[in-house]
Amino acid sequence: MAFRAAIFDLDGVLVDSARLHFVAWKRIADELGIMFSEHDNEALKGVDRMGSLDHILALGELRLDLTAKEELAGRKNGYYLDALATMSDADVLPGARSLLSCARTAGLRLGIASASRNATMVLERAGLSGAVDFVADAAQVARSKPAPDIFLACASALGVAPGDCVGFEDAAAGVSAIKAAGMIAVGIGASDILAEADLVFESTVQVDLDRVLRLSPGA
Numbered sequence: 491m492a493f494r495a496a497i498f499d500l501d502g503v504l505v506d507s508a509r510l511h512f513v514a515w516k517r518i519a520d521e522l523g524i525m526f527s528e529h530d531n532e533a534l535k536g537v538d539r540m541g542s543l544d545h546i547l548a549l550g551e552l553r554l555d556l557t558a559k560e561e562l563a564g565r566k567n568g569y570y571l572d573a574l575a576t577m578s579d580a581d582v583l584p585g586a587r588s589l590l591s592c593a594r595t596a597g598l599r600l601g602i603a604s605a606s607r608n609a610t611m612v613l614e615r616a617g618l619s620g621a622v623d624f625v626a627d628a629a630q631v632a633r634s635k636p637a638p639d640i641f642l643a644c645a646s647a648l649g650v651a652p653g654d655c656v657g658f659e660d661a662a663a664g665v666s667a668i669k670a671a672g673m674i675a676v677g678i679g680a681s682d683i684l685a686e687a688d689l690v691f692e693s694t695v696q697v698d699l700d701r702v703l704r705l706s707p708g709a
Contacts, residue, residue: 493674493707495650496593497641498622500604502535502660503678503694504586505616507577507606514569515546518562524550536661538605538634539563567607574608579617585695590621592699599623601644603657605635605664624648636663638671645671654707658697662686674705 501508512531519526524546534542543563547554554562593600600622602609609627613619624647631639645652657668660678665687668675676691677684684690688705691697 493598493656493703494654495599495601495645495648495656497601497603497644497648497655497657497668497673498590499536499657499659499661499664500602500606500609500612502583503658504583504590504602504618505577505612506581506583507574507612508535510570510573510577511542511606513573514566515542517569518543518566519546519550522546522550522552522562524552536605536635536659536663536667538628539567539607541634570608571611574611574615577612577615582616582618583694585693585697587618587621589694589697589699590618594621596699596703599648599650601648602626603640603644603664603667604628605640635661636666636670638667641667641671641673645673656702656705656707659684659687674707676702 498504512528516526526546533545540563543559602622602625604627607627607629610625624644626640626644628634631643633639641657642652645655652672656674656676658676658678659665659668662683665675665677665684669686675687676689677687678691678694681690
């Protein structure tokens with residue numbers, strides 16, 4: 491058996507847009523009088539917008555009704571879009587283009603499974619739109635990571651069974667989602683944080699695709 495598709499998270503795996511999310515969330519936290527650091531931001535990796543807001547509110551022991559939370563989430567997105575205007579192909583992570591190219595050469599279908607509702611725009615700004623076959627974002631599924639929904643939706647759109655897919659993630663929640671979808675998981679980052687992954691590389695540029703493809707689909 492061989493893999494038929496590779497599905498990638500976007501932020502932290504292919505592009506460096508995580509810094510833009512942090513800047514936007516930091517503005518929201520400051521407005522609420524909540525201390526929010528880059529360390530705190532690590533917990534938001536792979537988490538959708540409302541889940542991220544809930545985490546920040548919990549840090550400040552602040553409870554808000556749904557209307558107020560939706561206003562804050564919308565404001566954060568506005569801040570993020572302002573920051574996104576500064577993104578370019580220079581924000582593509584080292585090794586990302588090569589990884590996508592090698593995966594394509596290996597005959598794999600390529601998909602994106604991102605918690606960001608702006609994934610398509612990020613790909614356009616980074617010059618990667620033409621490199622993948624399908625983009626699934628949080629707006630298209632009922633449950634966010636660590637639920638498997640977004641990876642399953644991506645596999646379905648690619649026409650590939652989940653067990654024939656390999657997923658790449660830099661967040662523990664994302665790795666859990668890949669495994670829950672019945673896929674092989676490759677972690678990008680710290681092995682202790684991504685312990686559930688089948689294979690971990692410290693960064694995208696260090697990914698050895700031949701080694702990944704030697705893993706057993708559906709294992």
